[in-house]
Amino acid sequence: MAAEAGQALLRVQDVAVRFGGIVALDGVSFDVAPGRIVGLIGPNGAGKTTLFNCISRLYECDRGDIAFDGVSLLTVPRHRVAGLGIGRTFQNLALFRSMSVLDNVMVGRHCRSQGGFFANALRLPYAVHSDATARDRARELLAVLDLERFAETRVADLPFGTQKRVELARALAAQPRLLLLDEPASGLNHEEVGAIGELIRALRERLRLTILVVEHHMQLLMSLSDWVVALNFGKRIAEGTPAEVREHPELVRAYLGS
């Protein structure tokens, strides 16, 4: 058991969340091993995004524990999560709409850069240096995600699919070890869905990422994931390789109704 605990990068244990009378999560447990892409599936309202929000500390758990790299996240303030190495994207885009693409990605690097109000007000050398590094790193990421030509464009002026790539770049700017992707393919056309799948796989290799992904596009999720966890009504109903979970009677029932 101890050896296993050492292996999991993210360990979700018996997590329960209640909103008033509604049980959003009801004792969910699973592990995410390092280097894996783990898919989280389930019908609407199954608790997938709630779980994401628990991991990024937007919601408090009523019960259970979430540990990242062996350390419980439940006492970590929200703004420290990114610094620990957990990056995320949002279901319906949460970009800084008035800012340029480059600035958005640079904000993503906030937790890896230094210099507070005082150091920036006086342009102290270390703050200037840190800012220059952040800019270089952000430009590198824009190149990787094919966003270079939009660097100075206001993010709100870009098409939806491009904005999704900007959000991905912003999440990667903090050099996360664990990346949480909340419906990376939603709102994308057929061609873009294929491209995003390849991109996610390529990023995992290149940046040695561990990825937890929520996705309704079954084909994409099954082809992308090494391991799949299925939720329904806040409970884990199945877990296994994509091939195993696909055939699982509970899952079939959850999607088709019993």
Place this chain on the structure above:
Amino acid sequence: MSKKVVTVTILLIAAACVLPFVVSNYRTFQLTLVLVYAIALLGLNILTGYNGQISLGHGAFYAIGAYTAAMLMDQAGMPYWATIPIAGAVCLLAGFLFGLPALRLEGLYLALATFALAVSMPPILKSHLLERWSGGVQGIVIVKPDPPAFLADVGIKLNPDQWLYYFALAIALVLFVIGWNLIYGRIGRALIAIRDHHTAAEAMGINTALYKSLAFGVSAMYTGIAGALGAIAVQFVAPDSFTVFLSITLLVGIVVGGLASLSGAIYGALFIQFVPNIADELSKAAPWAVFGIFLIGFVYLMPTGVAGAMRALLGRLGRGKLSPPKEALP
């Protein structure tokens, strides 16, 4: 910073240096007040324009700065220039402390809380507890500072109005450079990120509570320094100079000048200093009605403020270079 911006900035500073020698003393005094307001508006813009926290109470910080300077000069006999950093420090602390409870409030509710601050300031300044130092309803009269002796020694002859103008100009320049450094860097990006999407900003690792409180503090510091300078320029502080009307005027200034724009502070300051005068000349009977017409006209014609209109104008002049490559969009 682009070359064009640098050139224009240097030309403007040069023009600002020459002005006191080509206009009357009274105009010089008015221009000193423009600089004072520009500093205050820059402070308010950091909070409201860039960080998205509305304040209807910045007149209170202006008052705290003004009274800090006046009381230190009147009671402690401190030289006028030494009161400026102290007024700034006092307001930095006051703003930060007010910013902490304000964290729980947003939008209209924050507007109400800051409004409460503004309306409570004059009675506090009049109160009997403070009367010994604040001069109560009478306020405090300050002696106008003379130009320093070393200037006369090297052959530069300035009258007190001109000297005060240059003193305010120097402080304004320093504060604008600091403002520029803050806005166009890690801090500015964080402040705008908080305004644009609070949750995402936090998820990016920004300590939003700290940044919002510090934005309040820095904003109040700017406005407090402006208050201190204003008190020295006007040579007088009294509770009824710092009513809620001053707070609203400052808000008018940043909106007319341009929200989230550094140069907007200067346009806004020109507006709140000169438009009431112009209105008064146009109609002695109803100057504020004329002011209101001006205000509606400005907001209608320049919905993104004077700064936004200037940007659009410059963009149109330099089209092709500035417009984004539309054909490159997928």
